[in-house]
Amino acid sequence: MITIIDYKSGNLKSISNGFKKIGAEYKISDDKEVIANSDYLVLPGVGAFGSAMENLKPFRDVIHEHVSEDKPFLGICLGQQVLMSSSEEADGVKGLDLFKGHVELLSGDVKIPHMGWNKLKICNNSPILEGIDGEFFYFVHSYHVVPDDESIIAGVCEYGGKIVASLSQNNLFSTQFHPEKSGIAGLKILKNFTNLEL
Amino acid sequence: MLTKRIIPCLDCDLQVPEGRVVKGVEFKEIKYAGNPVDLATKYYEEGADEIVVLDITASHERRATMADVIDMLTENVFMPICVGGGIRKVEDYIKMLRAGADKCSTNTAAIKNPELLTEASKVVGSQAVVIGIDAKRRYISNPDDAPDKVVVETDKGFCWFDSSIYGGREFTGIDAIQWAQKCQDLGAGEILLTSMDGDGTQNGYDIELNKAINDAVDIPVIASGGVGKPKDILDVFKKTDVSAALAASIFHFNQYSIGDVKKYLKDNNVAVRL
Numbered sequence: 001m002i003t004i005i006d007y008k009s010g011n012l013k014s015i016s017n018g019f020k021k022i023g024a025e026y027k028i029s030d031d032k033e034v035i036a037n038s039d040y041l042v043l044p045g046v047g048a049f050g051s052a053m054e055n056l057k058p059f060r061d062v063i064h065e066h067v068s069e070d071k072p073f074l075g076i077c078l079g080q081q082v083l084m085s086s087s088e089e090a091d092g093v094k095g096l097d098l099f100k101g102h103v104e105l106l107s108g109d110v111k112i113p114h115m116g117w118n119k120l121k122i123c124n125n126s127p128i129l130e131g132i133d134g135e136f137f138y139f140v141h142s143y144h145v146v147p148d149d150e151s152i153i154a155g156v157c158e159y160g161g162k163i164v165a166s167l168s169q170n171n172l173f174s175t176q177f178h179p180e181k182s183g184i185a186g187l188k189i190l191k192n193f194t195n196l197e198l
Numbered sequence: 199m200l201t202k203r204i205i206p207c208l209d210c211d212l213q214v215p216e217g218r219v220v221k222g223v224e225f226k227e228i229k230y231a232g233n234p235v236d237l238a239t240k241y242y243e244e245g246a247d248e249i250v251v252l253d254i255t256a257s258h259e260r261r262a263t264m265a266d267v268i269d270m271l272t273e274n275v276f277m278p279i280c281v282g283g284g285i286r287k288v289e290d291y292i293k294m295l296r297a298g299a300d301k302c303s304t305n306t307a308a309i310k311n312p313e314l315l316t317e318a319s320k321v322v323g324s325q326a327v328v329i330g331i332d333a334k335r336r337y338i339s340n341p342d343d344a345p346d347k348v349v350v351e352t353d354k355g356f357c358w359f360d361s362s363i364y365g366g367r368e369f370t371g372i373d374a375i376q377w378a379q380k381c382q383d384l385g386a387g388e389i390l391l392t393s394m395d396g397d398g399t400q401n402g403y404d405i406e407l408n409k410a411i412n413d414a415v416d417i418p419v420i421a422s423g424g425v426g427k428p429k430d431i432l433d434v435f436k437k438t439d440v441s442a443a444l445a446a447s448i449f450h451f452n453q454y455s456i457g458d459v460k461k462y463l464k465d466n467n468v469a470v471r472l
Contacts, residue, residue, distance in 0.1 A: 013298040017272050047323045113325050113387055115418050116441060117201045117247055117471040136201065136471040138278055140300070140325045158199045181300065182237050183242070 002026040002194065003038035005063075007046045007055040007080065011180075018180035022187055024194045036062045039071055039198055045078025049103065049143070050090030052082050059117035060096065067098055072171045074128070074195045077141060080167065084145050099167055099174070100148035108160020113142045118157040118165075120177070125166035126154035128192045135185035137165070137177035144176060171196060201469045203247035204456055206449045208234050210253055210267065210283075212260040217267050217298070220254060221450045224238050231450045235271045241449065242275040244456040247471060249275070250303070250390070250444060251285030251312050258339060260427035261357040272298030280328055282390070291318045295326060305330035306363040309370060310379075312384055319385030324417075329386040332366055333359040333374035333407055334394035348375040348414075352406045359407055366394050374407075375414050382415045389419045390444065396424025403434040412440050420444050424456070428454060428462045435468045 004015055006028050026042075043173055045052055045091040053132065056063075069075050075083050084095045087103035095103075106112050117136040122129055137157075144163045147153065155166035155175075167174045173193065179186035210217045211230075215379040231237060238249050253264050264281060270346070272279065281294045282303035291302045302322075308314055308329055319327045337356040341349040347358035359374035378389055391411055393404035403421045412419045418441035421434045425445040434443055448454050462472045 011298070011300065013269075013270060013296060014276075014300075017298065018276060021274070021276070046326070067291060111416055111418050111441065112415075114200065115325065115388065116203050117200065119201075139200075140278070142324075178278075181276060183276050186276060 001038055001039040002042060003035055004028045004042045004044065005035060005059060007052070007059060008032040009055050011044060011046055014074065014180045015042060015044050016180075017089060018190050019186060019194070022191045022194065024190070026043035032058065032062050033087065035059060036065065038066070040070070040071045040194065041066055043073070043075045043079035043082070045076060045082065047078060048089060049078065049081055049087040049095070050093050052078055053090065053093050053095065056082060056096070057081070064098070067172050068172050069093050070093065071198065072110035072193060074193050075180055076180070077176060078111075079177050079191070081143060081145055083167070083172070083174055084147070087143060089143055098172060099145070099147050100149060101145060101150065103145050105142045105143055106163070108159060113140055114159045114163075115140045118159060118166050118177070120155045120157055122152050122155050124168065126166065126173065127196060128168060128173045129154055130165065130191055130192050131188060132185060137175075137179070137182040137186060139165075139177045141176055188197045199469055201247070201471045203420075204431070204442045204459060204470065205250055205442050206241045206246050206456065207250040207252065207422070207444050207446040208223070208237055208266070209446065210255070212253055212255040212262045212264065212267070215261050217262040220448070221447065231398060234267050237270045238275050240344055241456060245460060245472065246277065246456050247281065248278040248442070249284060250280045253398045253457075255283075260270070265293050268294060268297040268299050272356040280390075282328075282330060288314070288317050291322045291326065292368060295322055301328045301388065302328045303328035303330045305332060307347050308381065309361065309363050309372065313378065315381055315384040315386050324385050324387035327386050328388045328390050329378075329381040330390045331374050331381075331391065331411070332362045332392045332394050334362055334369065335404075336360050337405070347373045348410070350406050350410050362394055366397070375410055378411045378415050381400050382417050386417065388417055389415065390418055391421060393423035397422075399424050400426025400447070402426065405434060408434055408440050409438040411436070412438050416444065417457045428459045432463060432466050432468065433458060435463065
């Protein structure tokens with residue numbers, strides 16, 4: 001069973017519609033018991049790092065436990081950023097620290113937010129990006145992740161320089177873009193996630 | 199790289215169940231293009247990058263509600279959706295986003311209460327706060343005639359841009375360029391910029407207006423009003439740095455498919471998602 005974590009910081013309707021469309025069973029829950037007993041967890045996210053971490057406090061332990069058991073986990077947009085150690089957006093606020101590294105404001109001669117469809121370049125053989133190559137995905141964000149270990153970068157795109165679009169380590173995955181808003185290619189990523197073996 | 203977005207716009211009359219999309223026909227009787235859910239699905243399948251759904255219902259006798267329309271539409275449409283019309287309070291943003299929309303556009307409500315942009319951006323994030331600016335040229339013979347306005351030189355002489363509210367029925371005297379900058383400072387994350395001179399004419403986007411506003415702000419600008427053919431979209435992307443082009447009638451009349459327009463843009467070296 002897939003559980004979408006409801007921590008009051010996400011667009012739950014769109015991501016659940018995505019899973020419904022590909023025929024996957026899912027639940028939306030803010031119940032720690034339900035989350036702890038899920039095989040697949042999805043962490044959506046829209047908004048600011050600081051308030052998201054505040055809202056995530058009750059779920060910190062269950063998320064860590066899930067990931068330490070190597071069960072599939074997918075963070076989307078802000079749900080990717082909160083997986084990092086820290087963010088420029090909220091000084092002194094600790095992230096989930098599941099990926100080592102930090103979150104920085106976009107830079108270069110570009111408009112902020114980075115809003116629209118950008119081409120994903122694949123960097124490693126992440127199972128979540130299987131069958132995806134040269135596709136476009138919908139991005140909307142002002143901050144981007146900078147992991148310490150570059151080998152976990154699964155995909156990048158160009159926006160005032162190279163920015164990280166996706167991270168992948170064991171069964172822990174994340175995307176800066178919104179697969180649930182990225183047409184057929186986005187649904188394919190959700191399908192890849194649900195196809196991961198336990 | 200980031201591609202230019204092509205955004206069809208659905209003007210919805212919600213006085214019938216499920217709503218109906220009004221075709222922008224000038225000087226003729228009003229025609230309907232079908233219901234918003236079917237049309238949005240069609241545009242999604244044709245490769246639109248986003249969709250704007252506007253509630254143009256003048257009376258309050260709505261039988262369909264916009265939240266219900268968005269709720270139905272997002273079952274099959276997996277691209278960003280912006281909702282406009284009737285967004286007046288922070289709760290309206292929340293309601294639309296819960297139904298599956300990604301952004302809400304306001305115009306009149308923001309002019310009457312600019313703090314709305316700040317309050318909304320704090321709650322739902324700037325990326326969901328779109329400011330609709332409907333601007334009309336006010337020609338002047340000499341730039342000194344409007345010392346408190348931003349005067350732009352156009353092919354038809356000097357002008358400043360007046361912001362209108364209530365769908366173009368009332369003018370505020372607020373300089374659109376200064377207002378755009380203020381909206382950015384207040385927390386808006388994107389500008390949906392409609393030329394009231396161009397709207398419905400099919401003579402092309404107002405290039406000077408789009409260039410002036412785009413150069414004055416750092417947030418993305420969507421050009422709107424006046425498109426009649428794919429060349430108009432090419433022109434606005436070549437002559438200004440706007441992020442997206444919005445169009446209604448050229449798609450509703452089946453004159454051009456979204457795919458046709460994107461292929462034409464790509465052939466002319468505009469980065470688009472195909």
